[in-house]
Amino acid sequence: MMRRQRTGKTKPKTSSLRFRLNLLFFIAFLLLAILVAQLGYLQIVFGDKFEAEVERTDKTVISGNVPRGMIYDAKGRVLVGNEAQNAITYTKGINVKSEEMLSVAKKLSQYLVVPAVTLQPSALADFYLANTKHYQTVLTKLPRDQRVDSEGNSLAESKLYHNASQYVQKNVKQELSTEEQQVATIYSKMAAAYQLSTVFIKNQDVTATEVAQIGEHLSDLPGISVGTNWQREYPNGDSIRSILGNVTTEQQGLPEDTLNAMLATGYSRNDRVGNSYLEKQYESILRGTKSQTEVEVSSSNQILNSLTEYSGQKGANLNLTIDSAYQTKVEADLAQVYASAKKAGDTQYSDGAYAVAMDPKTGAIKAIAGIQSDPKTGKTTDDALGVINRTFVMGSSVKAAMVLGGLQSGAISVANNTIADTPIYLRATPVKKSVYPIGTFSSLNAVSALEVSSNIYMMWLAMREGKAEYTPNTYMRMGNSNIFQDMRSNFQQYGLGYKTGIDLPGEVDGYLGSTTLNGVIKTGSVLDLSYGNYDAYTLIQMIQYISTVANGGYRMEPYVVNSVEQTTDSGKNKAKTYQHQPVTLNRVGFTNDQLALVKQGLYNVVHGTNAWGTAHTLKDVKPAMAAKTGTAQSFYYDPSNPNNTNPPETTTLSFVGYAPADDPKLAIAIVFPNLSTSSTGGYNTTLAKMMVEDYFKIEGNN
Numbered sequence: 001m002m003r004r005q006r007t008g009k010t011k012p013k014t015s016s017l018r019f020r021l022n023l024l025f026f027i028a029f030l031l032l033a034i035l036v037a038q039l040g041y042l043q044i045v046f047g048d049k050f051e052a053e054v055e056r057t058d059k060t061v062i063s064g065n066v067p068r069g070m071i072y073d074a075k076g077r078v079l080v081g082n083e084a085q086n087a088i089t090y091t092k093g094i095n096v097k098s099e100e101m102l103s104v105a106k107k108l109s110q111y112l113v114v115p116a117v118t119l120q121p122s123a124l125a126d127f128y129l130a131n132t133k134h135y136q137t138v139l140t141k142l143p144r145d146q147r148v149d150s151e152g153n154s155l156a157e158s159k160l161y162h163n164a165s166q167y168v169q170k171n172v173k174q175e176l177s178t179e180e181q182q183v184a185t186i187y188s189k190m191a192a193a194y195q196l197s198t199v200f201i202k203n204q205d206v207t208a209t210e211v212a213q214i215g216e217h218l219s220d221l222p223g224i225s226v227g228t229n230w231q232r233e234y235p236n237g238d239s240i241r242s243i244l245g246n247v248t249t250e251q252q253g254l255p256e257d258t259l260n261a262m263l264a265t266g267y268s269r270n271d272r273v274g275n276s277y278l279e280k281q282y283e284s285i286l287r288g289t290k291s292q293t294e295v296e297v298s299s300s301n302q303i304l305n306s307l308t309e310y311s312g313q314k315g316a317n318l319n320l321t322i323d324s325a326y327q328t329k330v331e332a333d334l335a336q337v338y339a340s341a342k343k344a345g346d347t348q349y350s351d352g353a354y355a356v357a358m359d360p361k362t363g364a365i366k367a368i369a370g371i372q373s374d375p376k377t378g379k380t381t382d383d384a385l386g387v388i389n390r391t392f393v394m395g396s397s398v399k400a401a402m403v404l405g406g407l408q409s410g411a412i413s414v415a416n417n418t419i420a421d422t423p424i425y426l427r428a429t430p431v432k433k434s435v436y437p438i439g440t441f442s443s444l445n446a447v448s449a450l451e452v453s454s455n456i457y458m459m460w461l462a463m464r465e466g467k468a469e470y471t472p473n474t475y476m477r478m479g480n481s482n483i484f485q486d487m488r489s490n491f492q493q494y495g496l497g498y499k500t501g502i503d504l505p506g507e508v509d510g511y512l513g514s515t516t517l518n519g520v521i522k523t524g525s526v527l528d529l530s531y532g533n534y535d536a537y538t539l540i541q542m543i544q545y546i547s548t549v550a551n552g553g554y555r556m557e558p559y560v561v562n563s564v565e566q567t568t569d570s571g572k573n574k575a576k577t578y579q580h581q582p583v584t585l586n587r588v589g590f591t592n593d594q595l596a597l598v599k600q601g602l603y604n605v606v607h608g609t610n611a612w613g614t615a616h617t618l619k620d621v622k623p624a625m626a627a628k629t630g631t632a633q634s635f636y637y638d639p640s641n642p643n644n645t646n647p648p649e650t651t652t653l654s655f656v657g658y659a660p661a662d663d664p665k666l667a668i669a670i671v672f673p674n675l676s677t678s679s680t681g682g683y684n685t686t687l688a689k690m691m692v693e694d695y696f697k698i699e700g701n702n
Helices: 013-054 098-110 121-127 132-141 157-171 180-191 208-216 257-262 277-281 324-344 394-410 444-452 455-465 484-491 522-531 539-550 592-608 683-699
Strands: 058-065 077-090 198-202 226-234 292-298 303-310 317-320 352-358 365-373 380-382 468-471 475-478 554-558 561-567 574-581 584-587 626-635 649-659 666-675
Touching: 077 208, 098 121, 098 180, 121 132, 121 157, 132 157, 132 444, 157 365, 180 198, 198 226, 198 394, 277 484, 292 649, 317 455, 324 352, 324 666, 352 539, 352 554, 352 683, 394 444, 394 484, 394 539, 394 592, 394 626, 394 649, 444 455, 444 592, 455 468, 455 484, 455 522, 475 522, 484 522, 539 554, 539 592, 539 649, 539 666, 554 683, 649 683
Parallel strands: none
Antiparallel strands: 058 292, 077 198, 077 226, 292 303, 317 561, 352 365, 352 666, 365 380, 468 475, 554 584, 561 574, 626 649, 649 666
16 A cells, blocks of 8 residues: 655644734734824814813802782781791702702701701601611612612612612611701701702791801801792781682692683792682782792802893882771771670671672772671681672662563552552461561552662562462462563662672672572562562672662672782882773663662661661661662571481571762672571661761871
């Protein structure tokens, strides 16, 4: 066998590996060289630019609150003002750490004493975890599933903090010393701030010493400033507070029901805003325009400087129609008369008393007062708003409107308005009559019927308008199927039963009773409606009604805000931005002769000679009055008894009037609901006398 012989040598494998390594080293060297060259290029060419970028600052504009507008009475007296107070504020920077805020809070507590508050468990946990060591310790104690997810990745920081907070609230009992309570309270206020928003650390009773010490150490207290706060003040105390309304505190902030809408219009969550009545109704006017401050923030998110670009505009002021001197007198008069009713034992079921005064020619409210009483406890509270949001069956006070309606419908005329004074006898119903004994009068004309407050006259007037078919003790049927509608349309001309349009929120309509029973007109209720003993009205509707009679037939819209004024920057001058003009809602279509007839009746209610006149005790009041009293059968319904079974019967006294009788400058309306049925106090006329005399003493006869 022949052997094969090699013709060459095999190339070593190591040479190929060495070549590859050398190639990689060369590439790495080349990339490194390129990187070094690029870094050098950037350093030389763009070094200054990058250095400037590091030192770059951002400018952000933040807003600040301004004092609310003030509220004045008709004579320029302050009803609602602002009391300026020193305040310590904190403006939160961007991405400020909890530990940084805690450090500031500790330093600030050395110079400032804040009223300690009871912190919520979550706030206490935030205070505890603001210490980084505490936070890290708590994290180590959390169960694994509260630190990492199912794949072993760490949870998001926000979730970790939430879990740590829950752990502290459940497992760490914090016993704070007095000093720690101070720090915790300060820290909680600071932590509540949003980025670049300002909150008050202390805004009441800040002493001069605290201001001085904090001012000296502001450089060590980033975000802390010495500023000014304002609080609403009421020189007249609680007078018409329910009308003026209230303002939320900083802690309450924006009302929940309007939160989103107000945030969309530039409010902050902790802004103080009007939350009731005039303060709420005129919020857009009273709020003013926020200040604008440009804040310079460094690249490390530290506030370097701030510059006020716009100091803001204080809210505009409201000038009311109410005379505070007269308002105070009416409130005192009402309280005095109500106290006398209580002393006489007539208020067992009484739930209050109300009074309002108005210029009948313009609708300007001069005074508005109310007392709400709890029949069970006898406790009374201010309830001026009851004038617009409570309804009562007013009784005979509405009879002037009934007579005018009869004249307009043709049921009676100026020349022929005498009606036989015959009681109404309905089957299975007590006789329907007037207060005076049957047979006192054989007949009455319209003027006399108003003077003696004849229910019989009004019922026969309604029967004429309703084309009634009537047989005593047997039968009554209304031929006019629209009698309820016709009578209520007449009352509506004067505002009875419907909102008056007063510039206060919360006004209600009247309460109109049912008109049919089993499809048949309630004839008895038609008769009750004619003398004011069926439908219920608010007192503001009553004064609109009597003012319409007093001024010649013009139904005026009541109002309490007379004008709006904006104070100039100097604070010395005021620019009027709005002046209310009287609004006539409608003109009642009676003739001058028809009105004169009714006005004579109202004058005789006070100045007549008939022994059954209802307000002759007012004949000596100067200037001379014209008026109509009312007494209605009513019932007390206990709010705590939803069934209201067998409610006790009560009496409601009312009054409407105006003075001077020949040229009215003042109209008044009064109601004392749910008095004892045995009451003989004449509380409505007593208060009427006081209200008229007080007004003209204060205002004069001009």
